[in-house]
Amino acid sequence: MRVVSTPLQELALTNCAYCSPSDMSRYRRPKYEDAMALVNGILVLTLRYPFTTLLASFVQPTGSLALNAYQRRNVKVSVGDPISVESFDPLSVSRMTVVSVELDTLMKNKKSSDQVDARNLSKELTKRFKGQVFSVGQKAPFEYLGTNYSFHVISMLLDGQLENAGSTQGLLAPDTHFQFETAGNSGFKISNQLGGQSTNIFKGKDLNFQKLGIGGLDAEFQDIFRRAFASRVFPPHIIAKLGIPHVKGLLLFGPPGTGKTLIARQIGKMLNGREPKVVNGPEVLSKFVGETEKNVRDLFADAENDQKTRGDQSDLHIIIFDEIDAICKTRGSTRDGTGVHDSIVNQLLTKIDGVEALNNILLIGMTNRKDLLDEALLRPGRMEVQIEIGLPDEKGRFQILSIHSNKMKENSFLSADVDLKELASKTKNFSGAELEGLVKSATSFALNRQVSAADLSKEIVEDNIKVTMDDFKSALDEVKPAFGAAINTLEMCRLNGMLNCGERHAHIQRTVMTFVEQVRKSERTPLLTCLLEGPGGSGKTALAATIGIESGFPFIKIVSAENMIGLQESTKCGMITKVFEDAYKSPLSIIILDDIERLLEFVDIGPRFSNVILQTILVLLKRSPPKGRKLLVIGTSSLVRVLESMSLLDAFNVHLNVPQLKPADMKQVLKELNVFNPADIDNAVTALDEEIPIKRLLMLIEMAAQGGDEGANVYKGDHKIELAHFFEIVGDHIVFRN
CATH class of the missing domain: 1.10.8.60 (Helicase, Ruva Protein; domain 3)
Incomplete structure (x- = not known):
């Protein structure tokens, strides 16, 4: 047959080829009568693509086949060219369950409406092209709501099997489901589209975190799934009816080594489709002007093109920023003169939540320093989901140990x-x-x-x-946690252990231990502060250290002036604040503020003290920990009058006086140390003052022990301190100061 143009414009939009009645009769064979009846009298002829052929008496002369421009382009022929035609049985073709097509407008200078309703368009295409056979790669024009469109068959699902080869053919049935995409420069979007890949974004039917090598983070993963992924499981048209856009940003923050990067890495393995883009914060920076901003734009380029092409059916694009605090610092905080960091934040905010905001992205940021991030980045609509990845509890630690020892x-x-x-x-x-x-x-x-x-x-x-x-x-002795209880430091605060100093000291210890239990068990006491005050050397620091060790709390830190020698006020405030911030990350914590007047840099001459540090401590003592966190603060001071004059005394809930030793208490200490003969203990006590700090008593005993026989160890019971020598030490001209 010889190719001619389709005689009428409306016929050109039917995707049918036309010939004369005499030509059609040549193909009417008995074995096709039933097939013709099943497809409403339409006989399909095989060219490069099968086209439905209808009778058209006005097609002249005989032996001509009328094809529209798209059909001629598909089979690569021109008007007047000869073309071979043969019969084709439509019943030999499988029905299309799902067909994916790309839409475009025929008139590039004429833009269609901003959105095309997918459900209405599916009904219209099914009505017009029902019973026709299409091939992967075929293009066909049609008219919809006054605009001429074309669709390009990308792939099709035949009887449950996906096909996308050029020879694949499928019959458009009344129940065929359309999946629409848009060409890159089409100028319109597809809305109200049913189904699609968004309902199957996860691999598998269940999410087993332990198989992914993640332990102790079940609660955090549930929050991540609920906030960031649950809405993406539902079809887009349901979410459109709710009127709620998807979450676009997720921030994971917490101490180092808690699994933030691991979570982000495994999220990529859990998802179908595109591989996440992983970006280390400093990699984005460039020394060339404008290059840094371009690097940020390039990260979102694929997501932009995908959304323009496929609209609501776009795949989810995940961009993972490790160490996001390196590039998204608070604007105006850097003074390098280039303004690059500010530009990065501005560019990132524009892409996430700008005028042409993307709805097919999920930005996952990870940081140890959430406080460094620009606050505009953390508001709703941007990185609104902020999940703290804290230290694992006992159940979580068991899961992690099981994972690492499973092999x-x-x-x-x-x-x-x-x-x-x-x-x-x-x-x-x-x-x-x-x-x-x-x-x-x-x-x-x-x-x-x-x-x-x-x-x-x-x-x-x-x-x-x-x-x-x-x-x-053995490994427990070798591997120590960088975050948590400083047991070794606490042991240094009580080199002689915790001696039995009599009933008064024992009562104070029992009282503070009741505070420990109150913080541990009571839901109404998230914060409790206790001040141990008394004369210098009375054992306040040793008592506080003992309470910390016996409490069994996972986080115990001591804040001492000896660790801040030579530092500026602002640096000291930062160190104190960091200890409290770290304590808020643990469910149960104890902070010991040792020798508070030294922390405040107080001296009698002047008088002088640091008001900046004072205000910092006042604020921290009254600030409640976050929900689910509990804190006990124990302070020690030898100058309670000074704390009272600074209004710091009222910041503590409880004040306990740690007294000096009285004679009965001294006897108790000497009996426990076993450094005197039992008959000499009473005489030794008479040589001492009526009241003496425990620290001074221990120093006197140590000096008397060292002054005896060389090599003798009185603490092991080999020798005892001679009473006369002890009297000599006590009555000597040495003046003891604490």
């Missing part, structure tokens, strides 16, 4: 005596990274037993490798 357990390298629950209880305030380091350290002890430094060529027997509980205990 050695499967391969019989883990000894049966290893109790992970016991290890979880002993690793308070360990981060996830530190727990992984603990397992590595324990493994190194086990491997070291199989290696001889004298003979490295010795054959290693695999069956002899066992990681035991003793290996983990």
Whole structure:
């Protein structure tokens, strides 16, 4: 047959080829009668693409086949060219379940309406093209609401199997579902589209975090899923009816090593579709003018093109910013003279929540310093979901230890005596990274037993490798948490241990321990402050350290002036504030403010003190911890009159006086130390003052012990202090000061 143009414009928009009745009769064969009836009398002819062919008596002369411009372009022929035609059985073609098409306007200078309703358009296309056969790659024109469009078949789902090869053909049925995309320069968007990939953004039917290597973060993951992904599981038209846009930003913050980067990395593995873009904050920076801003724009380029092309059906584009505080500092805080950091924040805000805001992105930022970020970045509509990834609790630590020891357990390298629950209880305030380091350290002890430094060529027997509980205990001595209880520092505050100094001291210790239990158990006491005041050397710091050690709280820190020698006021305030901020990250915390007058830099001459530090301590003592966090603050002071004059005394809920030792208390201490013969204790006490601080008494005993026989160790009971020598030390001209 010879190709001619379609005689009428309305016929050109039907996707049909036309021929004369005499030509059509040549193809009427008995075996096609039933097929023709099933497709409403339409007979399909095979060219490069199968076109439905209708009778058209006005097509002259005989032997001509009328094709529109798109059809001629599809089969690569021109008007007047010869073309071979043969019969085609439509019943041999599978029905299309889903067909994905790309829409575009025929008149590029004429823009259609801003949005095209997908459901109405699907009904119209089904009505017009029902019963026709289409191929992947085929293009066809049509008219809709006064505008001429074209659609390009991208892919189709035939009987449950996706096909996108050029030879694939499918029959458009009444129940065929359309998935629409738009061409890049089409100028309109698809709305109200049903189904799509947004309903299947996750791999698998359930999310098993432990299989992903994530432990102790179940609650945090539930929050992340609820805020950032739950809305994306529903079809776009339901979310459009709700009128709520998707969350576009997610900030993960918390101490180092708690799993922020791991979460972001595994989120990418959980999702179908596009790989997340991972960007380290400093990588965005460039020394060239404007290049940094361009780097930020390039991160969003794919998402912009996808949204323009596919509208609501666009894939989710995830951009992960590690160390986001490096580039999104508070505007105006940097003084480098370039203004680059401010420009980065401005560019990022424009892309997330600007005039042409994207709805197909999720920006995940991670930082240890949330306080450094620009506040405009954290408001709703931007990085509105802020999840604190804190230190794992005991259940979380057990999960993490199980994950990291799972391989050695499967391969019989883990000894049966290893109790992970016991290890979880002993690793308070360990981060996830530190727990992984603990397992590595324990493994190194086990491997070291199989290696001889004298003979490295010795054959290693695999069956002899066992990681035991003793290996983990050795690892606990080697791996210490960077965040949490400073037990070693507290032990240094009571070198002589906690002596029995009589009933008065014991009563004070019991009282403070009741405060510990109150903070631990009471839901109405998130913050409790207690001041231990008394003469210098009366044992206040040792008592506070003992309370901290015996409390078992995961976070215990002591704030002492000895760690701030030579520092400026602002630096000292920052150090004190950081201790409190760290305490807020732990469920139970104790902070010891030791020798408060020294922290305040108080001296009698002047008088002089630091008002900046004073105001900082006043604010921190009255600031309640976040929800779910509890804090006990213990202060010590030898100058309570000074604290009262500064209005600092009223900031503490409870004041307890730690007294000096009276004779009965001195006897108790000497009996416990066992450095005198029992008959000499009463005489030794008579040589002392009526009241004496415990610190001075211990110093006198130590001096008397060292002045005796050389090499004698009175504390082991080998020798006793001679009473005469003790009297000499006490009555000597040495003046003791605390």
